[in-house]
Amino acid sequence: MASKLLKPPPIPISHVYPPLPNTADTMRAHTPLFSPTHCISKKKSSRFGQRVATSSIKSAQQSVGMSGSDFLTVSQIKDGLFDAFRGMNRGIFGVPSEKKNRIEELVMLLESQNPTPEPTLCLDKVAGSWKLVYSTITILGSRRTKLGLRDLISLGDFFQNIDVAQGKAVNVIEFSARGLNFLSGQLRIEASFNIASNSRVDISYNSSTITPDKLMNVFRKNYDLLLGIFNPDGWLEITYLDDNLRIGRDDKGNTFILERSEEETT
Helix, strand or coil, rough: CCCCCCCCCCHHHHCCCCCCCCCCHHHEECCCCCCCCCCCCCCCCCCCCCCCCCCHHHHHHHHHHHHHHHEEHHHHEEEEEEEHHHHCHHHHCCCCCHHHHHHHHHHHCCCCCCCCCCCHHHHHCCEEEEEHHHHHHHCCCCHHHCCCCCCCEEEEEEEEEEEEECCEEEEEEEEEEEECEEEEEEEEEEEEEEEEEECCEEEEEEEEEEEHHHHHHHHHHHHHHHHHHHCCCCCEEEECCCCCCEEEECCCCCCEEEEECCCCCC
């Protein structure tokens, strides 16, 4: 998952406490999606990253091997995150609580240094292809058994393609089935979105398909369960955005971290 990450100048620890945003300034009425021509790049934290406890800072420093007197750069926080992601299969099948807490601390630190606090005003930075590297969505217990994700079915990559001009997002989840001549295919979920605020979009489910038909036959009995896990209906707050990484939190309490991808999925 190697992505070339930008390395901005070091930011003092004291600067991870930005002032609280004015809700009246950041919220606006629902408007149709359009492709904006400008982007606000001033430093301002979203409501998810505006308060970072000192204990979280110390824990995050320990995660990246730093002492209390050192500075945390965005690049170092990202390195700590990607190190924590190793061997977790994007968190889909659960994460030990200690590691999950450490990831959340690093995520909050990154959000507090968000270079794009009003992402819906510069959707050109959101457009294109992204690859999921971590999510708090989990498939555990009976759900994992019913979907065949213990023995029969393996999860592949998760991609998201965003078309700003059409106000459309396409999520593509790849699967392969063992014992069926290594059958491979994908679940494709199409959704539309509209701007709800300077950092939030409302998402509406449109349609979904599984291809090829043989893979659909494997999931047919539990298709509603599968779709219920990945259905994007609701809203998404974009809490961090730069050229290579995007973090979002949805109305169901889930966190998503995606990395810019060069791959184009259909």
